Amino acid sequence: MQFKFYMPTEIHFGEDVIINNKEVFSKIGSKALIVTGRSSAKKNGSYDDVKKALSQTGVEHLLFDEVEENPSLETIEKGSEIGKSNNVDFIIGIGGGSPMDAAKAIAVFIKNPEIHKDNIFSAGKLDSIPVVAVPTTSGTGSEVTQYSIVTSNKEKTKKNLGQSIFPKAAFIDSKYTFALPYEITVNTAIDAFTHLVEGYLNTNSTNMSDVFGEKGFELFKYCFEKLIGKELSPEFREKVMMASVMGGIQIAHTGTSLPHGMGYPLTYFKGLPHGLANGVLTIEFLKSFKEQRKIDRMLNILGFRHLAELEAVFNCLIDVKIDITEDEIYEYSRSFIANKNKLKNHPEEAGLEDIIRIYSKSLLKN
Numbered sequence: 001m002q003f004k005f006y007m008p009t010e011i012h013f014g015e016d017v018i019i020n021n022k023e024v025f026s027k028i029g030s031k032a033l034i035v036t037g038r039s040s041a042k043k044n045g046s047y048d049d050v051k052k053a054l055s056q057t058g059v060e061h062l063l064f065d066e067v068e069e070n071p072s073l074e075t076i077e078k079g080s081e082i083g084k085s086n087n088v089d090f091i092i093g094i095g096g097g098s099p100m101d102a103a104k105a106i107a108v109f110i111k112n113p114e115i116h117k118d119n120i121f122s123a124g125k126l127d128s129i130p131v132v133a134v135p136t137t138s139g140t141g142s143e144v145t146q147y148s149i150v151t152s153n154k155e156k157t158k159k160n161l162g163q164s165i166f167p168k169a170a171f172i173d174s175k176y177t178f179a180l181p182y183e184i185t186v187n188t189a190i191d192a193f194t195h196l197v198e199g200y201l202n203t204n205s206t207n208m209s210d211v212f213g214e215k216g217f218e219l220f221k222y223c224f225e226k227l228i229g230k231e232l233s234p235e236f237r238e239k240v241m242m243a244s245v246m247g248g249i250q251i252a253h254t255g256t257s258l259p260h261g262m263g264y265p266l267t268y269f270k271g272l273p274h275g276l277a278n279g280v281l282t283i284e285f286l287k288s289f290k291e292q293r294k295i296d297r298m299l300n301i302l303g304f305r306h307l308a309e310l311e312a313v314f315n316c317l318i319d320v321k322i323d324i325t326e327d328e329i330y331e332y333s334r335s336f337i338a339n340k341n342k343l344k345n346h347p348e349e350a351g352l353e354d355i356i357r358i359y360s361k362s363l364l365k366n
């Protein structure tokens, strides 16, 4: 057996972790750019807690609160200009995956002033200034991954920045998610679940990464039940956050595979939220496997005997109706097949016909 396990992010998990570990910020830097979405960080208490911790430890800060969902390279460039002109020495990303991923990309742009939106993808490996991450959704796991998923309007797609930017520290306190609306709770939980699935059924999975997958499925046995019953208690919030962290640690080692890669055009062209874009493809993805043994193990941990029971849970939680034509499916499938990055993580042979079939069966139901 051989594997490499690398998780450089210092993880602080639990209630009030920001205030209780405030000295972490002053060890990392002396002037921070805080990167958030437009409003949620100010409402859920996360921004206030970070501000308090910084002022108590003498760290200066300024705020960039313009990150949109599925952050664009234009927004990232704008944030990095503000950071550069104010000489910040680290970045704090607070929010869902969008602000956390934008924070990572801004940290790369600030460290490398010659980098801009048109040369980033051909730049080779780059360093970044340090990043601290504070998740306020339980979904992406971005607080413990090296990935930054950005929107390239030039290429009309979402893609990984192609750099490795693990946050130096992650402060994970599920109280920031207490008021997350039901719909966003479901969509982001489905994202976390798809990370666990795609990381578990992956060319790069190891006995070590499977530990996180299997723990995540165990948590989801509880979380699915509560999501269906709409019982979003603090205990649920903490467990789904934990499952999301498990999924993040797992995909940091394995990467994601077909549903994530195939979901990007559904977000870019059809506006589907990220979790739904993966989620709508997941059941047909699972059905496409010739080798079902590992899927059976996963279902067993989830407390299901057959894939149909997981399908029933998905049908109960998500209802995606989009207008899509067979020509569009063909186009998305062709461009997916042309990009080998996700395909190589899928442990079975898959060709154009297989991809078209997964899209069609998932999206052309009636």
Ligand code: NAP
Binding pocket: 036, 037, 038, 039, 040, 041, 044, 067, 068, 069, 070, 071, 095, 096, 097, 098, 099, 101, 136, 137, 139, 140, 141, 142, 145, 146, 147, 148, 149, 158, 176, 177, 178, 179, 180, 181, 184, 188, 191, 274, 275
């Ligand atoms: P998001 O795009 O960050 O946020 C979605 C919405 O939720 C926004 O309107 C946001 O409002 C709101 N929101 C966030 N936290 C909230 C809270 N505590 N209470 C109420 N509303 C809240 O959603 P996400 O699903 O977390 O992130 C998706 C992005 O992450 C996608 O771009 C995806 O590709 C990426 N992703 C990254 C990784 C990775 O490893 N890096 C993995 C999977 C997905 P505001 O805008 O006001 O904050």
Ligand code: FE
Binding pocket: 140, 191, 195, 260, 274
């Ligand atoms: Fe995801």
